[in-house]
Amino acid sequence: MNQRPSFLLDGAEVPFEPGQTVMQAALAAGRYIPHLCYHPEFTPHGSCKLCTARVNGRLMAACTTPAGIATEVESETEELNDLRRTLVQMLFAEGNHFCPSCEKSGNCVLQALGYDLGVMTAGFRHLFPDRPVDASHPEILLDFNRCILCELCVRAAREVDGKHVFSLAGRGLGKHLIVNAESGRLVDTDVKVTDKAVEVCPVGVILRKRVGFATPIGARRYDQSPISAQALADAPRPLERNHD
Amino acid sequence: MARLARHSALCTGRTSSPPGRSHIVTQPDTPDELEPRVRRIISRWGHDPGALVQVLREVQEAFGYLPAPVLTLVARLLRIPYSRAKGVASFYSFLSDEPLGAYRVLFSDNITDRMAGSESLLQAMCYRLWAEPGKVSQDGLVSVARTSCTGMCDQGPALLVNGRAVPSLTSERVERICDLILARTPLDAWPAGFFVVHDNVRRADILLGHTLQPGEAIGAALQRGAAGWSEHAANERSWREAYVGAAQGPIAILEEIKRSNLRGRGGAGFTTGVKWEACRQATGLTRYVVCNADEGEPGTFKDRVLLTSHADLVFEGMTVAAYAIGASLGFLYLRGEYRYLLEPLEAILQRRRAANLLGNGICGQPGFDFDIRIHVGAGSYVCGEESALIESLEGKRGVPRNRPPYPVTNGYRQQPTIVNNVETLCAAALIAVRGGDWYRSLGTLKSSGTKILSVAGDVARPGLYEYPFGVTLRQVLEDCGAADTQAIQISGPSGICVDATEFGRRIAFEDLPTAGAFTVFDASRDMFDVAHNYAQFFAHESCGFCTPCRVGTSMLVASMDKIRAGNGTQHDVGEIDRLNKVLLMSAHCGLGHTACNPILDTLKRFRPAYERKLRSLDFTPAFDLDGALHRARKMTGRDDADAHLEAQP
Numbered sequence: 001m002n003q004r005p006s007f008l009l010d011g012a013e014v015p016f017e018p019g020q021t022v023m024q025a026a027l028a029a030g031r032y033i034p035h036l037c038y039h040p041e042f043t044p045h046g047s048c049k050l051c052t053a054r055v056n057g058r059l060m061a062a063c064t065t066p067a068g069i070a071t072e073v074e075s076e077t078e079e080l081n082d083l084r085r086t087l088v089q090m091l092f093a094e095g096n097h098f099c100p101s102c103e104k105s106g107n108c109v110l111q112a113l114g115y116d117l118g119v120m121t122a123g124f125r126h127l128f129p130d131r132p133v134d135a136s137h138p139e140i141l142l143d144f145n146r147c148i149l150c151e152l153c154v155r156a157a158r159e160v161d162g163k164h165v166f167s168l169a170g171r172g173l174g175k176h177l178i179v180n181a182e183s184g185r186l187v188d189t190d191v192k193v194t195d196k197a198v199e200v201c202p203v204g205v206i207l208r209k210r211v212g213f214a215t216p217i218g219a220r221r222y223d224q225s226p227i228s229a230q231a232l233a234d235a236p237r238p239l240e241r242n243h244d
Numbered sequence: 245m246a247r248l249a250r251h252s253a254l255c256t257g258r259t260s261s262p263p264g265r266s267h268i269v270t271q272p273d274t275p276d277e278l279e280p281r282v283r284r285i286i287s288r289w290g291h292d293p294g295a296l297v298q299v300l301r302e303v304q305e306a307f308g309y310l311p312a313p314v315l316t317l318v319a320r321l322l323r324i325p326y327s328r329a330k331g332v333a334s335f336y337s338f339l340s341d342e343p344l345g346a347y348r349v350l351f352s353d354n355i356t357d358r359m360a361g362s363e364s365l366l367q368a369m370c371y372r373l374w375a376e377p378g379k380v381s382q383d384g385l386v387s388v389a390r391t392s393c394t395g396m397c398d399q400g401p402a403l404l405v406n407g408r409a410v411p412s413l414t415s416e417r418v419e420r421i422c423d424l425i426l427a428r429t430p431l432d433a434w435p436a437g438f439f440v441v442h443d444n445v446r447r448a449d450i451l452l453g454h455t456l457q458p459g460e461a462i463g464a465a466l467q468r469g470a471a472g473w474s475e476h477a478a479n480e481r482s483w484r485e486a487y488v489g490a491a492q493g494p495i496a497i498l499e500e501i502k503r504s505n506l507r508g509r510g511g512a513g514f515t516t517g518v519k520w521e522a523c524r525q526a527t528g529l530t531r532y533v534v535c536n537a538d539e540g541e542p543g544t545f546k547d548r549v550l551l552t553s554h555a556d557l558v559f560e561g562m563t564v565a566a567y568a569i570g571a572s573l574g575f576l577y578l579r580g581e582y583r584y585l586l587e588p589l590e591a592i593l594q595r596r597r598a599a600n601l602l603g604n605g606i607c608g609q610p611g612f613d614f615d616i617r618i619h620v621g622a623g624s625y626v627c628g629e630e631s632a633l634i635e636s637l638e639g640k641r642g643v644p645r646n647r648p649p650y651p652v653t654n655g656y657r658q659q660p661t662i663v664n665n666v667e668t669l670c671a672a673a674l675i676a677v678r679g680g681d682w683y684r685s686l687g688t689l690k691s692s693g694t695k696i697l698s699v700a701g702d703v704a705r706p707g708l709y710e711y712p713f714g715v716t717l718r719q720v721l722e723d724c725g726a727a728d729t730q731a732i733q734i735s736g737p738s739g740i741c742v743d744a745t746e747f748g749r750r751i752a753f754e755d756l757p758t759a760g761a762f763t764v765f766d767a768s769r770d771m772f773d774v775a776h777n778y779a780q781f782f783a784h785e786s787c788g789f790c791t792p793c794r795v796g797t798s799m800l801v802a803s804m805d806k807i808r809a810g811n812g813t814q815h816d817v818g819e820i821d822r823l824n825k826v827l828l829m830s831a832h833c834g835l836g837h838t839a840c841n842p843i844l845d846t847l848k849r850f851r852p853a854y855e856r857k858l859r860s861l862d863f864t865p866a867f868d869l870d871g872a873l874h875r876a877r878k879m880t881g882r883d884d885a886d887a888h889l890e891a892q893p
Contacts, residue, residue, distance in 0.1 A: 046646055047790050049830040059829050064646040086826050090795040124799055149788070167327030168641070169334040171624075173798045175788030180327035182312045 007070040009033075010077075016067035023051055023063040026075075027235035032228045033075045034084050034117065036091075036109060036202065037150035038063040040235050042159050048091075048150055050084050050113070051075075081117060088114050089123030094173070096128060096145035097203075103212035104204030106220030110148060111203075112227035131176070136187035139209055146203045147177050153206055157197035165191045177205070279317060281306055286321045293322045294657075296332050296639030300339055301580075301622050305407070309340045335641040335787075336622030337391065338407070338580045345380050345387035347425045350404040354393035354542040355733075355777040356700045356763060362401035365418045366390070372422040386425055392625060392781055393542035394581040397700035397763070398444045398707045406431060407583045410438050439584070443549045444707025447723060449694045450686065451670055452549075452710045454557065459601050461560040461673035465567050466609055468500060468676070469493020498524065498568045501672055503680030505692045509667035510536060510628070511735055511759035516672065519662055522652040524569040526660035533565045533574035533614075534656065534663040536633060540579060540625035541736035542781055543761030546696040547666040549708055551578070551585050554670060555592045559616060561669030563606065564676045566614040569662060574616040577633050580623045589618055625785035626835050630663035632787070643789045644833040667696055667760070687713030691752040699724045701733075701764035709762075711751065718747040720762060728767045731849070736761040737778035738838035741771075741845035771850040772857060776804045778842035786835065793836035796827045800843065811868075812858045817847070 006015040007022070009031050016025035021044060026033050037048040046061035053062045054074040062075065074080070091110060099105050113119075134142040153166040154177075165186075169178045181188035191198065198206050217223070221230065285302045289295035299318060304310050310333045319329040333339045351357070351366045366377060370388050375381040378389045396402035399411040408431060410421070417438070424434055445452050470493065502517030523531060535558060539547040550558055562574045578585065593616055596602045606612040624642045627633045631645035634656050655661020664672075671693055675683045684692040691713035697720060700706045704725025711720070721729055733741050734751075735758035742749065742756070749755050765774060783797040800823050803816045824840035831837050847854060870889040877887050 046832070049790050049792055049832070052830045061646075061832075066648065069648070083826060083829050086822070087791050087830065090791055090799070090826075093799075094795045124795075125802065127798075148791075149794075164325035164327055167325070167331050169327075169331045170788070171335045171641070172783065172786040172788045173794055175794060178327055178330055180325050182316045182326055184312075 005068070007067060007073055009073045010075055014067075014073075018068065020067045021063055022053065022055060022060075022065045022067050022070050022073055024235075025067045026062065026073075027232060030232055032231055033062045034081075034113060034228070035063060035231070036113060036148070037152065039152055039155075039200065041196075042152065042155040045151065045155070048087065048148070050087055052080060052083060054080070084113075085117050085119045086123065088117060088119050089121075091148045092119075092122065093124035093126045094129070095147060096126075096131065102146065102204050103207065104146070106217050106223045107215075108204060108222070109202035109227065110146075112222035115222070116226045116228050127173075134179070134184075134186050136185040137191065138187070139193040140186060140191065140198060141207045141209050142177075142179075142186055143205055143207065144177060147205045148203055149175055149177065150202060152200045152202060153177070153197040156200045157195065160196040163190055163195070163197070165189050165195065165197055278307070278314070282314065282317050283321060286318070291322060292639075293324045294637075294639045296322065296324070296329065297336070297622055297636055298619060298639075300329070300333050300336075301620055304339055308346070309342060309344050311341065311343075315341065332639065332641055336580075336624050337784075338623035343380055343384065345375075345385055346428075347386045348404075348406055349386060349388045349421075349425075350391040350394075351388070352392075352394035352396060352400060352402045352404070353390040353777075353781075354397055354400070355774050356397040356543065357393070357401040358773075358777060359701065359769070360401045362413070365401055365413055365415065368415060369418050369422055372419070373425065385428070391581075391623065392540065392785060395539055395545040395548050395579070396441065397543055397545055397698065399442055400700070404581065407580070408439060409441060409581070409584055411441055441548070441552070441584075443553055445549065445710075446699070446705055446707040447709040447711065449710040449712065450674060451557075451667070451694055451696065452554075452708065454554070454674060456557060456560070456673065456677060458556045458560065458596065458599065459607065461557075461676040462563050462567070462601060462607055465497040465564045465676040466493065466607055466612075468496040494524070494568050494570060497564060497676055500675055500680040501568065504671075504675045504683035505680075505690075506668065506671055506675060506683065507691065507753060508665055509671070509695070509759065510665035511541075511738070511757065513753045513757050516664065516668055519652060519664075520565065520569050523660045523662045526653040528653075528659040530573070530659050531569050531571040532656045532659060532661040533562050533569065533571045534630075534633065534637070534661060535562050535574065535576045535666055535669055536628065536630065536663050537582070537666050538577050538579045538621050538624075538628040538633060539582075539666070540628045540785075541738060541759050541761055542778070543700060543733065543736045543763040544698040544759055545700075546698050546708055546760045548582060548585075550666050550670060550696075551582065551589065555589055556596070557670045557673050558666055559592065559596060559602070560676075561664075561671070561673040562616060563601065563614055564672055565662060565664065565669060567606075567612060569660070571662075572613050572615075574614065575637055575656070576616060576618045577627070577637065578618055578620050580621040583620055586618060586620055593618070624787070625781075626787045626833070629833050629835065632833070633663060634661065641787070643787050644835075665759075688750075688752045688754065690754045695751055695758065696760055697751065697758070697762040698760045699762045699764065702726060702729070702766035702769070703764050713752045714750050716748055716750050717742065717756075720751070721747065721764065724764070726764045726766070729764055730767045730769060731765045731771060731774075733761065733763040733765070733774070733842070735759050736763070737781055737842045738834065739841065741774075741842060741849065743849045770853055771846045772808070772853040775842045775846040776801075776808055779804050779839075782835065782839035786839075790830070790832035790836065792826050792829075793831045793833075793839065796823050796831075796836070797839050799823050800840065804843070807854060807857050810857060810859065812854075814858060817854060817858070820847070 004015040006013050014025050014029045033051050035051040038044050044063040046064035051062040055065050055070045131144040157163045157165045164180045167178050170176050179186050179189050289299050315329045316326055319326045333341050351362050373386050375388045380387040394402050396411040401413040402411040506516040507513040537547050602615050604613045619637055627636045627642040629644045630651055632642040636642040651661045687693050694710050694712050696710045699709050731743050734756050779800050783801045786793045786797045788794040803819050806812050827836050827840050
């Protein structure tokens with residue numbers, strides 16, 4: 001049998017299967033590349049740009065770059081982590097994020113990335129946009145203030161739930177999340193609290209009502225260990241399954 | 245719905261209106277009339293969800309805007325989710341889900357328009373019509389707002405009224421337009437002279453001076469294949485082997501395009517022959533030719549003239565390309581600002597079909613089937629990027645795709661597709677007739693042929709100048725009558741800004757590549773204002789897909805605003821540097837990568853224009869502590885030294 005194809009990630013060899021992206025191959029090999037809009041269960045689309053890496057010298061989003069074109073990938077460099085910190089600052093500045101009063105605190109991917117990457121300052125003047133909440137649904141609250149436009153809910157609804165509950169409207173800084181109802185209210189959509197789209201929000205936009213503090217702050221996911229450690233646990237690991 | 249019916253009384257129109265007719269008629273639309281009309285539009289587009297952008301554009305032309313019930317109706321009839329219709333309607337700047345004035349006035353907001361006084365004309369119009377920029381007047385009669393460059397830089401300031409271009413604005417003309425609007429005069433009854441757009445061709449070379457007749461280039465392309473065939477046949481032992489030569493017909497023209505070394509005229513300069521060949525060789529069910537006439541780069545207007553006066557050559561080029569790659573369908577992606585060209589262009593297509601220059605068996609060549617459809621854009625600069633353009637053609641939000649794969653293998657509907665600039669396709673038609681060697685003999689070593697420059701700004705004779713590649717900036721300045729020139733913006737905001745020390749440089753891929761814009765600034769202009777205008781342009785046009793561009797371009801504008809207001813410090817200049825770096829490193833497409841160019845270039849060459857505006861060249865806190873005490877001083881009636889935190893600079 002031929003030797004499996006591979007590329008070098010920060011100097012270490014990462015094997016890959018045909019069709020995999022750099023991100024998929026890296027995670028499967030137990031190597032972490034910071035990411036936000038990537039999720040192993042949905043089609044990658046590369047909008048947050050946190051996973052920007054140097055692929056053969058060129059800056060590309062690791063989550064959408066086919067592993068097949070990569071020979072050498074650099075990710076864990078000061079230059080790239082600096083970029084990632086700035087991108088996280090931009091996302092914080094764009095929305096209204098008040099971690100101390102947010103029920104997602106401790107389970108929030110944006111917050112966890114901020115800690116893990118060492119974001120120490122606000123960095124930008126915050127924009128304080130006006131984004132009304134939608135509490136119309138009896139079981140689900142939408143707090144758009146925290147939306148980072150990662151489109152995970154859009155993709156989860158489309159690819160897993162087979163629905164179109166969430167979508168994007170507007171453009172540029174005016175881009176925003178909408179729901180599939182003429183009234184613009186979640187209660188008028190066909191959303192179910194058991195939908196994948198409801199579960200997948202990395203920040204505190206899509207929240208199940210009445211369970212927000214079931215797990216106390218301090219005992220939450222990223223209170224236990226940093227996101228860089230946990231992301232690997234989430235990733236499918238075909239290599240281990242196929243171990244022989 | 246009552247509001248819709250009242251509103252639409254003035255701004256409805258027959259979608260089948262003859263060329264040049266406006267979209268204002270008088271009979272109101274009741275909700276009962278609404279559905280059949282939407283149905284008619286959708287059935288003309290074959291109930292194809294891929295035509296969503298066209299459907300929404302036509303529905304808006306009929307109803308004035310796109311209220312939620314209308315979007316629901318469109319979504320239901322096209323069998324798509326409401327959210328998709330809403331998402332697309334809210335992406336394009338000419339589509340609106342909010343009521344607009346019965347007269348929608350959009351002032352072109354390019355820097356050349358501003359230099360020619362567009363802002364004071366806009367203010368004068370708002371004052372006269374009791375309107376506020378960006379809002380609908382109380383009586384619903386008019387909305388006045390700004391829009392990105394409308395491609396009339398050689399005859400600005402310009403505006404669009406209900407989608408129709410009115411160039412050469414003066415205060416008298418604006419005054420007269422206000423009268424017409426207040427009198428609720430239908431656009432058809434406005435003086436025809438208001439809508440006259442001049443070509444302003446100042447220097448013509450092989451392209452603007454061509455004398456080709458419709459069909460000549462297609463005939464030549466077919467001839468090249470046939471010539472190859474007879475030569476081939478004479479050298480082969482049997483008909484069957486010779487037939488392989490006949491199939492080489494398209495290869496002959498492809499070889500000619502490759503030999504010409506023609507490169508894309510949209511700015512990136514990709515070799516056309518290589519692109520065509522890659523598409524031809526890609527596997528797919530069918531292939532497509534797309535002509536990119538989404539001329540959105542501020543300062544360029546060459547495609548407007550080519551489509552006005554040389555449309556046959558453009559379609560000829562598309563047909564030659566279709567023959568070369570084996571495509572059976574083509575699209576002309578016409579920017580929304582050139583909507584007024586739609587009817588004349590459709591008429592030309594119709595004439596070409598009648599002359600067997602389009603359709604089945606073109607020019608009697610069996611199997612050579614090709615037709616062209618026109619897709620009108622709806623206001624989005626980023627759709628000039630080829631993959632975003634394809635998304636828009638497919639009826640989606642114009643967001644650039646992830647690449648690879650590239651359009652030559654996975655383009656329109658995932659089939660092999662070439663996207664070429666209008667000027668590139670015109671050049672291809674010329675090459676089909678006169679050959680690659682002839683074309684290559686013009687221009688420079690790496691840039692064969694000619695380039696059309698859209699010259700505007702501080703020049704005596706703005707308009708189109710076609711030169712063989714290699715012309716110096718100095719030569720162009722001399723020809724267009726520029727005096728006391730401080731700077732030239734080459735290829736628009738996404739290009740490069742050069743100062744007087746660089747006027748010896750040449751227009752060519754080896755030196756200064758350009759999509760055509762050539763905007764001249766004399767010594768009286770503040771280059772900071774130029775960069776500020778361009779920064780606003782990019783923020784307005786960002787599609788919002790990726791974090792760095794969505795947030796970064798707006799942050800850039802905020803920093804530039806702050807400096808302009810006189811509150812900037814050295815820290816803000818540093819902030820601009822930081823944003824530029826993030827955009828360059830991580831933006832999803834060219835818009836984000838180039839969004840910082842105007843600021844980087846002007847900072848490098850005209851730094852004093854920035855520093856003059858800074859409060860202090862050393863660090864000063866963004867918060868003015870002493871200024872905050874101003875009110876307290878006023879209240880206590882004190883202004884002595886002890887009432888200040890420190891001596892004012």
